[in-house]
Amino acid sequence: MIDAVKLTKRYGELTVLDEITEHISAGEKVVIVGPSGGGKSTFLRCLNCMEEPTSGEVIFDGKLVSYIDPYLHDDLIAVSATCKKLVANGMNKKDAVEKIKAEKLLRKNEGGEFKTAYKHLEKEICIDLNIARRDIGMVFQHFNLFNNLTVMENLTLAPVHLKIKTKEEAEAKATELLHRIGLYDKKDVYPSTLSGGQKQRIAIIRALAMDPKVMLFDEPTSALDPEMVGEVLELIKQLANEGMTMVIVTHEMGFAREVATRMLFVAGGKIAESATPEEFFDHPKHPRLQEFLSKVIKN
Amino acid sequence: MGGFDRKIQKFWTYFYEYGGYNDVLIGLRNTLLIAVIGLVIGVVIGTLIAAVRVMPKEKKATGILNSICDVYVSFFRGTPMVVQLLLAYYVLLPLLGLNFSSLAVSITVFGLNSGAYVSEIMRSGIQSVDPGQMEAGRALGLNFVTTMTRIIVPQAVKNILPTLGNEFIVLVKETSIVSFVGTADLYKAFNDMGTNSYEFMVPYIVMALIYIVLVLVITFMVKALERSLGKSDRRS
Ligand SMILES: Nc1ncnc2c1ncn2[C@@H]1O[C@H](COP(=O)(O)OP(=O)(O)O)[C@@H](O)[C@H]1O
Ligand SMILES: [Mg+2]
Numbered sequence: 001m002i003d004a005v006k007l008t009k010r011y012g013e014l015t016v017l018d019e020i021t022e023h024i025s026a027g028e029k030v031v032i033v034g035p036s037g038g039g040k041s042t043f044l045r046c047l048n049c050m051e052e053p054t055s056g057e058v059i060f061d062g063k064l065v066s067y068i069d070p071y072l073h074d075d076l077i078a079v080s081a082t083c084k085k086l087v088a089n090g091m092n093k094k095d096a097v098e099k100i101k102a103e104k105l106l107r108k109n110e111g112g113e114f115k116t117a118y119k120h121l122e123k124e125i126c127i128d129l130n131i132a133r134r135d136i137g138m139v140f141q142h143f144n145l146f147n148n149l150t151v152m153e154n155l156t157l158a159p160v161h162l163k164i165k166t167k168e169e170a171e172a173k174a175t176e177l178l179h180r181i182g183l184y185d186k187k188d189v190y191p192s193t194l195s196g197g198q199k200q201r202i203a204i205i206r207a208l209a210m211d212p213k214v215m216l217f218d219e220p221t222s223a224l225d226p227e228m229v230g231e232v233l234e235l236i237k238q239l240a241n242e243g244m245t246m247v248i249v250t251h252e253m254g255f256a257r258e259v260a261t262r263m264l265f266v267a268g269g270k271i272a273e274s275a276t277p278e279e280f281f282d283h284p285k286h287p288r289l290q291e292f293l294s295k296v297i298k299n
Numbered sequence: 300m301g302g303f304d305r306k307i308q309k310f311w312t313y314f315y316e317y318g319g320y321n322d323v324l325i326g327l328r329n330t331l332l333i334a335v336i337g338l339v340i341g342v343v344i345g346t347l348i349a350a351v352r353v354m355p356k357e358k359k360a361t362g363i364l365n366s367i368c369d370v371y372v373s374f375f376r377g378t379p380m381v382v383q384l385l386l387a388y389y390v391l392l393p394l395l396g397l398n399f400s401s402l403a404v405s406i407t408v409f410g411l412n413s414g415a416y417v418s419e420i421m422r423s424g425i426q427s428v429d430p431g432q433m434e435a436g437r438a439l440g441l442n443f444v445t446t447m448t449r450i451i452v453p454q455a456v457k458n459i460l461p462t463l464g465n466e467f468i469v470l471v472k473e474t475s476i477v478s479f480v481g482t483a484d485l486y487k488a489f490n491d492m493g494t495n496s497y498e499f500m501v502p503y504i505v506m507a508l509i510y511i512v513l514v515l516v517i518t519f520m521v522k523a524l525e526r527s528l529g530k531s532d533r534r535s
Binding site: 048050130131132133134136137138140142143144145146147148149157158161162203206207210 | 429431432434435436437438439440441442445449450453454457
């Protein structure tokens, strides 16, 4: 469903994600844990290109969501001016391509043929980011409900504006979702009148109102008062049981163990460990994960 | 104070019997037209410039747009509005061979000038909106423009309403310069009365009172608007 290929993100000198390659299949519930500042949010936000990868690609449902990374396409490199020059100097084409990839030799302008091939490839494999995002729900730590809209408007704005649903359909769906989380009586209030737990549950159904194929959660309970964590986790668990594909960044280890089909440990810009929850918690292999777990579980 | 009584009498004669109130009404209308339409144009231009300012910076087109906005804002903030008005009416129009009324030119110059100021107000308003609001909109698949117009700008406008009200008051007061190009405004109406009657004291006092009342009414209206827009903050 989602593929990250050699995903790299740098902020200036700081490499936050270092050539991460990861495949997330339909139906998986992938839970990401790791030390703060390790790149969990950045990884998650690259999956729907809220952060633009520095290099590497993100593929959703077989379509490229990020920009083309020419270094991942040998055919493209082969028609570059740089490659032609190397070949003209007597190098064999395959070696030339490898050399260009290894030494990152592509320049800004690689000639007309490269440009044409790039455009062609773009047409073939890319999907408009705004269209891809309709299928990728995202839930934020700080909820980010639209403050100037009522709950009902929060739930219907995007589906109606993007013409995915008529106003009636969107309101029917929103009504159903609000009943489901027991907040139908809040449909006409503004977000500022809601508790944190209510806000986050509405943020979750706002994403669901788009009928997404996958949901990304970035520490959905970290900004909540402890007594409200349960209701949000409960809703996420329900969605998991219904078969929603999910990627969840969280510090709630008990919840992670319960809901995950696979655990990822992200630290130092790499996925240091990927395992089933049982393996992950009971037999962690990477020393940094062992250290991390011992700290988290002690607290 | 017998002398003052006579001055009032004289003013009344010119104001009422000789029909000076007509000029005052026309002046009032023009003053409001220039300020209101000027502010509307200013808000539209200001919002567009502010949106350019906060656009993601990667693209080359954004850089060019940004430079254009820089020049625009520097010019309109860097020169007196009278100068802009005179340039527009006595230089630009003849050069372009156009023939617009001085009122139309005044409204346009006020709009363009206000746009430069409102853009700065609007930018700070947009920046005062939590970036999470833009992220949430974009994550749902809404594009930059839609998220801007449906989510960010409404919240920004609410935040800057008091400042925008101030800008409106500034515009109302500044309208007193449009007589430089012959537009009939409040100042011109009272000044004409003074010139005709050789008596300026009372006309200018009345003019000052009208400006004060205008400003008070506008302040009151802005407050009322703020209250009604504040509903999304109220706890139910
Ligand atoms: N916009 C940014 N500019 C510069 N550095 C950033 C930015 N966003 C994140 N970082 C840095 O990237 C690293 C990883 O951040 P993040 O992905 O938020 O980690 P996590 O979610 O695991 O705590 C941190 O060191 C953080 O300071
Ligand atoms: Mg984070």
